[in-house]
Amino acid sequence: MSILTEGRHAGGFLVWEAFRDYTREVITIATGGTYPVLEPGTVLGKITATGKFAAHDPVAVDGTETAVAVLWGPADATLADATVVAVLRGPAIVNGKDLVFTGTPTAAQITTAHTALAAVGILTR
Numbered sequence: 001m002s003i004l005t006e007g008r009h010a011g012g013f014l015v016w017e018a019f020r021d022y023t024r025e026v027i028t029i030a031t032g033g034t035y036p037v038l039e040p041g042t043v044l045g046k047i048t049a050t051g052k053f054a055a056h057d058p059v060a061v062d063g064t065e066t067a068v069a070v071l072w073g074p075a076d077a078t079l080a081d082a083t084v085v086a087v088l089r090g091p092a093i094v095n096g097k098d099l100v101f102t103g104t105p106t107a108a109q110i111t112t113a114h115t116a117l118a119a120v121g122i123l124t125r
Contacts, residue, residue: 010073013041013098015125018091023121025089028052029075029082035102036078042071042100043113044086052081055102058109067113068120070094090121099124 017023029038030052043056045064057064072085087094094117101110114124 067116
């Protein structure tokens with residue numbers, strides 16, 4: 001008998017949001033990043049120079065070191081910028097166990113990201 005594995009679903013990380021037309025926004029994921037293929041629930045940072053988004057990187061110095069959004073659905077920016085939806089502001093509550101952090105962040109870096117998300121109204125539970 002084969003074993004089926006269910007992957008992440010668009011918005012599966014979301015516990016509650018006030019108004020989806022307010023908390024979500026269409027954004028651009030920059031091509032050429034270290035992690036061009038992203039799963040729903042990936043924590044994002046905003047690249048200061050371009051205004052585009054990429055996976056949150058706590059050791060970067062390009063703006064992505066600050067968590068500012070959570071990716072709604074999958075994104076593939078391997079060959080070109082990807083236009084996607086993200087939870088960009090609150091009031092919203094997300095499940096911390098369903099958030100995706102790229103690389104291997106420390107517990108302190110994850111806590112800092114949760115604090116940064118709370119600053120834009122996205123609370124982690």
